[in-house]
Amino acid sequence: MQNDVRKLREDRALSQGDLAQLLGVSRQTVNAIETGKYLPSLPLALSIGRFFGKPVEAIFREREEVP
Amino acid sequence: MNLSSFVGRWSFVLFGVGLGLVFAVADLAQGVPPIHALIAFAVVAGYGLALTLLRSRSETASALAGRPVDERWQDASLRAVAASGMVGAIVALGGFVIAEATGHDGMEFAIVAGAVGLAYVISVVWFRVRG
Numbered sequence: 338m339q340n341d342v343r344k345l346r347e348d349r350a351l352s353q354g355d356l357a358q359l360l361g362v363s364r365q366t367v368n369a370i371e372t373g374k375y376l377p378s379l380p381l382a383l384s385i386g387r388f389f390g391k392p393v394e395a396i397f398r399e400r401e402e403v404p
Numbered sequence: 405m406n407l408s409s410f411v412g413r414w415s416f417v418l419f420g421v422g423l424g425l426v427f428a429v430a431d432l433a434q435g436v437p438p439i440h441a442l443i444a445f446a447v448v449a450g451y452g453l454a455l456t457l458l459r460s461r462s463e464t465a466s467a468l469a470g471r472p473v474d475e476r477w478q479d480a481s482l483r484a485v486a487a488s489g490m491v492g493a494i495v496a497l498g499g500f501v502i503a504e505a506t507g508h509d510g511m512e513f514a515i516v517a518g519a520v521g522l523a524y525v526i527s528v529v530w531f532r533v534r535g
Contacts, residue, residue, distance in 0.1 A: 365476075375476050377475070
C-alpha cells in the first residue's frame with residue numbers, strides 16, 4: 338500500500354509528533370504509516386481520513402506496479 | 405489515587421512480586437540456600453519494577469509490561485505472543501521427542517505440548533465463533 342499521509346501532514350505544517358498526538362498514537366506509529374511499514378487499522382485509517390478531510394481511498398491506495 | 409488506579413498502575417510490579425515470592429518459596433521448599441531464593445525473587449520482582457518505571461519513557465518497555473501504547477504496538481505484541489507460542493510448542497515437541505528417544509520420560513513435555521495444542525484449537529474455535 339501507498340499513502341499520502343506524509344504529504345498531507347507536511348502541507349499542514351504538522352510534525353509527526355503533532356499528528357500522533359491528534360490521532361492518539363505514538364510518533365513512531367505515524368512514521369511507520371508514512372513509510373508504509375505499518376498498515377493502520379480501519380478505525381485509525383478513518384480517523385486519518387476524517388482529520389485530513391478526505392476519504393480513506395484518497396489517502397491510501399494499492400502500490401502502483403512498475404512495468 | 406484510588407485503589408483500582410493504584411492496582412492498574414502497579415499491577416505488573418504486583419505480579420512480579422507475587423511470582424517472585426512463588427519462586428522464592430519453591431526454592432526454599434527444596435532446601436535451596438536462602439540467598440538463591442532471594443536472588444530469584446529479586447530478578448523477577450525487579451524485572452516488573454524496572455519495566456513499570458521505564459514504561460512512561462519507553463514504548464518498548466510499555467509493551468513488554470503488557471501496556472502497548474497504541475494499535476501498532478498491540479499488533480506487535482500479539483505477533484510476539486504468537487511467535488513465543490510457536491517457539492514454546494517447538495521446544496515442547498522437540499523435548500518430548502528427545503526425551504523419548506533417549507529413554508527418558510517425556511510426559512512433562514507431552515503435557516506442555518498438549519496444553520499448547522489444545523489452547524490453539526480452542527482459541528481458533530473461540531475466535532471463529534466470535535467473528
